Amino acid sequence: MRTLTKPAAPQVTAGPLRTAKATARVADTTSAWSLRVARAMGAESAVDVLTRQHRQIRLGFLRAALPGPWRRRNFDRLMRLLAVHEAAEEAHVHPVARRALRHGRELAARRRDEEREAKQLLIALWRTGPDGAGYLRQLNEVRRAVSRHAAREEREEFKALRKAISPSRLRMLGAEVKLTQVYAPTRPHRWVNNEATNKLAAPVLGPVDRALDALQHHRAS
Ligand SMILES: [Fe+2]
Numbered sequence: 001m002r003t004l005t006k007p008a009a010p011q012v013t014a015g016p017l018r019t020a021k022a023t024a025r026v027a028d029t030t031s032a033w034s035l036r037v038a039r040a041m042g043a044e045s046a047v048d049v050l051t052r053q054h055r056q057i058r059l060g061f062l063r064a065a066l067p068g069p070w071r072r073r074n075f076d077r078l079m080r081l082l083a084v085h086e087a088a089e090e091a092h093v094h095p096v097a098r099r100a101l102r103h104g105r106e107l108a109a110r111r112r113d114e115e116r117e118a119k120q121l122l123i124a125l126w127r128t129g130p131d132g133a134g135y136l137r138q139l140n141e142v143r144r145a146v147s148r149h150a151a152r153e154e155r156e157e158f159k160a161l162r163k164a165i166s167p168s169r170l171r172m173l174g175a176e177v178k179l180t181q182v183y184a185p186t187r188p189h190r191w192v193n194n195e196a197t198n199k200l201a202a203p204v205l206g207p208v209d210r211a212l213d214a215l216q217h218h219r220a221s
C-alpha cells in the first residue's frame with residue numbers, strides 16, 4: 001500500500017543572504033571572464049598601454065613635420081593614433097579615474113576640457129591637411145596642446161590610478177582600451193568627447209572612418 005508522504009518543505013534561505021551570494025557569484029564570474037579577456041589581449045596595464053602611446057604620439061608629431069612624400073602617410077598615422085587613443089581614454093580610463101580617485105570628478109573634468117580644446121585644434125589641422133597653407137604652424141599648435149595634456153595625464157591621473165587600482169583591474173582596463181581601439185573612430189569628431197558619446201558612436205563612426213581611410217588609401221595608390 002502506498003503511503004502518502006508530505007512533500008518536503010522548500011528550503012528557506014534568508015533573502016538578503018541569497019542576494020549577497022548571487023551577487024558575489026556574478027561578480028566572480030564577471031571578473032574571471034574579464035581576466036580571461038585581459039590575458040587574451042596581452043594582459044598589459046592600461047597605464048602602460050597609454051603611456052607607450054604617448055611616446056608614439058610625440059614621435060608621430062616629429063614624423064608628420066618631415067617634408068617629402070611620406071608626410072601624408074605620417075600625418076594620417078598620427079591622426080589615427082590620436083583618435084583611437086583619446087577614444088579609449090574618454091570611454092574607459094577617465095570614467096574609472098572619476099569613480100576611483102579622490103578628487104576624481106574634478107580631475108576627469110579637467111582632462112575632458114583639455115581633450116575638447118585639443119580636438120578643436122585637431123579638427124582645424126585635419127581640414128588644413130599636410131599640403132595646406134599653415135600646416136606646420138597648426139601642427140605645432142596641436143603638438144603643444146597634446147603634449148601638455150599627456151604630461152598632465154601621466155603626472156596626475158596615471159600615477160594615482162596605479163596607486164588606487166589593483167594590477168589585475170588595470171590589466172582588465174588595458175584589455176578594454178585595446179579592444180576599443182580596434183573599432184574606434186580614426187578621425188577627430190567634435191561632439192564625440194565623453195564616455196556616453198564614445199560608447200554609443202564608436203561602433204557606428206569607427207567602421208565609417210575606416211571605410212573612408214581605405215577609400216583614400218586606394219585613391220592614393
Ligand atoms: Fe587624453
Ligand SMILES: [Fe+2]
Pocket residue numbers: 050054085089150153
Ligand atoms: Fe593620453
